[in-house]
Amino acid sequence: MTANGITIDDTFAEAFGMSATGVIITADSPKWARQAAVTMSGFGTSVIGCGAEVGIDSELKPDATPDGRPGVRVLMFGFSPEALIPQLKNRVGQCVLTSPGSACYAGVESETRIGLGAGPRFFGDGYQTAKRLGNKRYWRVPVMDGEFVIEETTGVVTDAVGGGNVLLLGNDREGLLETAEKAVAAIGRVPDVITPFPGGIVRSGSKVGSKYDGMVASTNDAFCPTLRGAAKSEVAPDTVAVLEIVIDGLTSQAVATAMKAGIDTILKDGAGKGVTRISAGNYGGKLGQHHYHLRELLP
């Protein structure tokens, strides 16, 4: 298929079922709410190596947060609710509790709950107090700039999706990156999804396995332009770079909507920036439960 001068492969993105949770971080200013969220999201690109995939879903205006201050919603994806518990505890304890003026609340609502303030409250060393309002319980932990307020639990869902993806191929590396940035920005406006890699973009797509023992993944040689001719290649002779956008979402529909938003942007802006082709990563369809066919996501 071709649209706007860009070839779209007749293929699909293969994604996996995951568990997900989330928090709302507030602070005195949007800058400091975002600072805490960015810090918490650090080293949260791939569940394989980081233990969780973490990213900012959206920035919240004061009227949309539990304490009427500016906020940011962070989503976190992992293999299971149990695997998310230590990640949440450590990231909130080290990156949000420590951030000036911060407070932390549940960012996902579901019947299944996991501890949020259950661990960090003990930082109060006995001076922490609880406040129950309605069916929610908050902890007030005294800290050096006042109190750190944190909700006791947050929701966790087990029908989330991780690994939705779009590949951009082109003959202009800078133009490709610029287009990918725009696509990530468009995806950022879709609720309930994150793009966990740096700036939302992956330049080191991987394949399963390696020639070396102990490596569970290694470079996707078929999409490495510098290996063209030396290895079995998937890239055209004029392709100089391939970038991937990986998408995790609370629902399969959210991932599909995000992929569509990204593809729309690439098709709209990409041709003039050297994008020649759009593709998607999969494992033959045998590993992931969710398949997103590109032809079904075209405008």
Place this chain on the structure above:
Amino acid sequence: MSGLTFRLSTYPDERLDLSPLTPSRLAATPLAEMLRIVVGTTKRQLKVGDVFAVSGQPGDTVTIQGGSEHLDFVGAGLDRGTLILDGDAGAYAGRKMTGGELHLRGRAGAWLGSGLSGGLVTVKGSAGDHVGSTCPGDRFGMTGGIVVVEGNIGARVGEKMRRGTIIARGTAGTNAGSRMVGGTIWAEKGFGPGPGTLLRRGTLIGAKVDQMLPTFADSGSHDLVILRVFSRFLSDALGPLAPRSLSGRAHKFAGDLATIGKGEILIVS
């Protein structure tokens, strides 16, 4: 909105126990049987039919028209639906309520909302002593729910209260929150003498305190995020009934240091 209406046909010359008159207790009761429910508290055994004219059909709402300070236990044990008293209530209104809404459009007597664990109680006028407090035999006072009193509240509001919220748009009397172990009391126009006597945990919020106990420590002025959370909670739970929004600025007094001292009195302007 379907429901029953009980119109007071004669001023009761004895105290009445109106706890049977809730939507769930009357849901499957035929009218003839309803009229035979005993509400009197003396050996005369006054029945509903002796003091009320009943109309309507059982449903989500019970309305009692005509109030008296002799009407005790209005909405006691209410678990769902709405009960409206178009007049004054006696003692124990909303006692042991677990859900639903109780709206008193006059004044309320003592022990309003004692043992309340859920639901909403509103009072158009003032309320007597011991609002949300423990009764003899109870382990705790209020353990949940919200009480909003448009006027003033008497002495010892929230005694041994554990959870929930009590709001007085006016003042709260002496020894508010005594022996309290949790929850929040907000007296918009301030507290009488000695609030928080033997307070263990919990929060008292008010514009002023007539006489602070010496066992409360001045912790200074602060911007408390939890007050903003509290305001947002009230706004969501009460809608137009919610009091003004709190900025978070408060002068904190920690106590009662005669006990574990994890409670607080917050003076807000």
